[in-house]
Amino acid sequence: MSAALLEVEGLRxxxxxxxxxxxxxxxxVARGETHCLVGESGCGKSVTSLAVMNxxxxxxxxxxxxxxxxxxxxxxxxxxxxxxLRGDAMAMIFQEPMTSLNPAYTVGSQMAEVYVRHRGGSKxxxxxxxxxxxxxxxxxxxxxxxxxYPHQLSGGLRQRVMIAMxxxxxxxxxxxxxxxxxxxxxxxxxxxxLLQELQHExxxxxxxxxxDLGIVARMAHRVSVMYAGRVVESGPxxxxxxxxxxxYTHGLLACVPVPGKIARGEPLGSIPGTVPKIGPGYSGCxxxxxxxxxxxxxxxxxxxxxxAGPEHRYxxxxxxxxxxRLAAEAAA
Amino acid sequence: MLIFLAxxxxxxxxxxxxxxxxxxxxxxxxxDLAIAIAGPQASQADVEIIRKAxxxxxxxLVQFVNWVTDAATGDLGRSFFYQEDVTKLISAxxxxxxxxxxxxxxxxxxxxxxxxxxxxxxxxxxxDRGIMTIAVIGQAMPSFWLGLTLVIIFGLKLQWFxxxxxxxxxxxxxxxxxxxxxxxxxxxxxxxxxxxxxxASDYIRTARAKGLxxxxxxxxxxxxxxxxxxxxxxxxxxxxxxxxxxVIETVFSLHGVGYLGWEAIGKNDFPVxxxxxxxxxxxxxxxxLLADLMNAALDxxxxxx
Ligand SMILES: Nc1ncnc2c1ncn2[C@@H]1O[C@H](COP(=O)(O)OP(=O)(O)OP(=O)(O)O)[C@@H](O)[C@H]1O
Ligand SMILES: [Mg+2]
Numbered sequence: 001m002s003a004a005l006l007e008v009e010g011l012r013x014x015x016x017x018x019x020x021x022x023x024x025x026x027x028x029v030a031r032g033e034t035h036c037l038v039g040e041s042g043c044g045k046s047v048t049s050l051a052v053m054n055x056x057x058x059x060x061x062x063x064x065x066x067x068x069x070x071x072x073x074x075x076x077x078x079x080x081x082x083x084x085l086r087g088d089a090m091a092m093i094f095q096e097p098m099t100s101l102n103p104a105y106t107v108g109s110q111m112a113e114v115y116v117r118h119r120g121g122s123k124x125x126x127x128x129x130x131x132x133x134x135x136x137x138x139x140x141x142x143x144x145x146x147x148x149y150p151h152q153l154s155g156g157l158r159q160r161v162m163i164a165m166x167x168x169x170x171x172x173x174x175x176x177x178x179x180x181x182x183x184x185x186x187x188x189x190x191x192x193x194l195l196q197e198l199q200h201e202x203x204x205x206x207x208x209x210x211x212d213l214g215i216v217a218r219m220a221h222r223v224s225v226m227y228a229g230r231v232v233e234s235g236p237x238x239x240x241x242x243x244x245x246x247x248y249t250h251g252l253l254a255c256v257p258v259p260g261k262i263a264r265g266e267p268l269g270s271i272p273g274t275v276p277k278i279g280p281g282y283s284g285c286x287x288x289x290x291x292x293x294x295x296x297x298x299x300x301x302x303x304x305x306x307x308a309g310p311e312h313r314y315x316x317x318x319x320x321x322x323x324x325r326l327a328a329e330a331a332a
Numbered sequence: 333m334l335i336f337l338a339x340x341x342x343x344x345x346x347x348x349x350x351x352x353x354x355x356x357x358x359x360x361x362x363x364d365l366a367i368a369i370a371g372p373q374a375s376q377a378d379v380e381i382i383r384k385a386x387x388x389x390x391x392x393l394v395q396f397v398n399w400v401t402d403a404a405t406g407d408l409g410r411s412f413f414y415q416e417d418v419t420k421l422i423s424a425x426x427x428x429x430x431x432x433x434x435x436x437x438x439x440x441x442x443x444x445x446x447x448x449x450x451x452x453x454x455x456x457x458x459x460d461r462g463i464m465t466i467a468v469i470g471q472a473m474p475s476f477w478l479g480l481t482l483v484i485i486f487g488l489k490l491q492w493f494x495x496x497x498x499x500x501x502x503x504x505x506x507x508x509x510x511x512x513x514x515x516x517x518x519x520x521x522x523x524x525x526x527x528x529x530x531x532a533s534d535y536i537r538t539a540r541a542k543g544l545x546x547x548x549x550x551x552x553x554x555x556x557x558x559x560x561x562x563x564x565x566x567x568x569x570x571x572x573x574x575x576x577x578x579v580i581e582t583v584f585s586l587h588g589v590g591y592l593g594w595e596a597i598g599k600n601d602f603p604v605x606x607x608x609x610x611x612x613x614x615x616x617x618x619x620x621l622l623a624d625l626m627n628a629a630l631d632x633x634x635x636x637x
Binding site: 053055057058079080082083084085086087088091092094096099100101102103104105106113114117118149151162165 | 532533534535537538539540541542543544545546548553556557630631632633
């Protein structure tokens with residue numbers, strides 16, 4: 001396996017109010033690969049992505065054993081040094097398309113700015129590139145859009161502008177936090193196709209955060225399932241979908257209605273309860289209160305990491321064969 | 333946009349009309365103007381002559397309508413004391429007052445905005461709290477007291493600046509500083525709170541995600557948005573300054589419009605008094621309109637509706 005483009009090890013993020021949003025996670029994204037980060041609301045996906053870019057809000061404390069980009073340690077970089085990477089080699093699309101553009105400047109000026117900053121050249125040349133990219137994200141009449149202000153654009157258009165803006169400097173790594181939520185399915189399909197094309201053309205690596213397991217199935221080479229600030233299961237997409245091992249992953253997959261597999265009128269699967277707030281000194285498995293397989297060991301101490309297959313890891317007291325065992329017991 | 337401006341202009345006219353009425357009423361309510369003008373030694377006959385000469389014998393409504401229609405055509409009447417057209421008196425003193433006001437505003441902006449930005453960037457630190465404490469103290473300081481203190485220190489003791497008059501530009505420095513002090517706290521707070529909001533916004537995170545320089549992030553992306561309310565308030569503050577210049581011009585004996593008004597009050601020169609009030613009110617109204625225009629220029633959401 002070639003060295004990963006982005007390697008995160010032992011990342012932790014805490015907030016001033018005691019919330020431990022990310023509790024020691026590791027993940028890596030290889031060149032030309034899409035790594036999907038999934039998990040329900042509030043489990044720390046956005047915080048993880050912001051932590052990698054070092055764009056966390058004030059009051060957040062980030063520690064990491066290592067954050068390496070192209071083999072270079074970037075956790076200790078100054079804001080100035082990070083600034084050289086951001087927008088250029090690593091770009092980000094935020095979850096909040098409505099508020100992420102500056103209301104005081106035109107779309108064109110905001111898009112051109114990042115290109116001129118990293119690549120130099122004239123604003124006119126940057127605007128040409130901006131128009132080209134707006135076309136690629138499916139915006140008709142890009143010339144007109146460039147002259148408009150954010151408030152003149154719908155949410156879907158703003159989201160596409162953000163995507164195009166992130167692609168201005170041909171990044172090596174794109175971190176995309178729910179990049180298609182405001183888009184209708186056809187546009188969404190077009191954007192995902194564009195990302196795949198760029199992946200083939202330029203070897204773009206993507207860290208893709210999404211709720212939509214359909215998108216995961218379509219895009220992901222590798223998947224990490226997050227729960228309450230931990231990556232509870234990760235592995236190659238086919239492996240993970242074929243052999244989900246953590247009870248939480250099971251629950252997540254059961255939430256997706258699969259046509260044909262689910263009879264009409266049958267209630268959709270859902271995981272009872274909500275993600276607990278994790279403060280300092282929390283111990284044990286954070287999923288235990290919602291887990292159908294919980295046992296006394298889950299109540300305290302560290303949860304062991306286990307292997308379920310090649311590069312397929314999960315964190316649970318249960319052995320990888322627990323589903324099979326359960327099925328056998330039920331049959332007996 | 334045009335409707336917005338038309339509405340503002342209509343409002344401005346209403347405000348001006350109200351001020352006309354109030355300034356007219358005030359000068360009439362202070363007693364019998366004819367007696368006041370004639371002076372203590374005048375005989376009853378003299379008073380009657382004066383009453384006729386100034387049209388004070390006519391019904392109040394007629395006097396008011398005359399005053400409004402004349403004012404609308406730029407005729408503010410004649411000063412009793414100077415025996416000159418009030419319009420001329422005011423325009424002769426306008427440059428001093430305007431220079432003073434603009435000096436004050438420039439000093440205020442050049443101090444308040446950088447300090448507000450620094451406080452916002454260091455939000456919650458000792459520096460931030462220090463700057464804001466100074467603002468509170470500044471706000472509590474009466475301008476005549478500050479004026480006299482500056483005169484004593486820089487005018488009399490150090491002799492860096494003249495203590496009165498504006499024969500040279502140095503004459504504007506001390507009164508400009510005093511005037512600026514009245515506006516600095518408000519402008520600084522506004523800049524700070526606007527910048528704190530802007531710096532915490534999603535579009536600033538985007539600017540950082542684009543790898544822009546610190547200067548571009550703070551000055552281009554944050555300040556531009558924080559500036560909108562500051563611009564509006566600056567214009568209003570200039571209005572306050574011009575009206576506040578009555579005190580300052582008196583303390584520093586600057587012969588501007590404020591000084592003229594102050595003298596006229598002492599001399600019962602009511603055409604001058606009501607004209608100065610009208611002038612200051614008009615300035616206020618015009619500046620407010622100007623602030624709306626500048627805001628529209630700064631904020632694309634207002635401009636392109
Ligand atoms: N600035 C902050 N201050 C305090 N707590 C925060 C802050 N930002 C996030 N959190 C907390 O961190 C946790 C993780 O939030 P995060 O935004 O990463 O969730 P998410 O997985 O992206 O959820 P979603 O799918 O809804 O976007 C949440 O409990 C949230 O309340
Ligand atoms: Mg999120």
